[in-house]
Amino acid sequence: MTASRTIPLAPSASVHEHAWITESVHLxxxxxxxxxxxxxxxxxxxxxxxxxxxxxxxxxxxxx
Ligand SMILES: [Zn+2]
Known part of the structure; x- marks a missing residue:
């Protein structure tokens, strides 16, 4: 008898969609x-x- 295994998809910090906030603006x-x-x-x-x-x-x- 074999147990089925699934590998959870670990969230990676490198693939998230960045939420950019502006710290300063210069003309x-x-x-x-x-x-x-x-x-x-x-x-x-x-x-x-x-x-x-x-x-x-x-x-x-x-x-x-
Ligand atoms: Zn980010």
Missing amino acids: TSDGRVRYVRCAGCSVRRVDVDTAALLPPAALTREIG
Whole structure:
């Protein structure tokens, strides 16, 4: 007789959808630079808003 085993899917911090909150915003000649931090895992990132109609683009990789 064999027991069936299932492996639970462990949640990983690296796959969750970051909930970015803005810590500070600075106006520069390239646009509006925004320092953001994830409320869930505290990873930080720097975004730049190049145009008002476009979503923010990541200027850096995720740090932390
Ligand atoms: Zn996160």
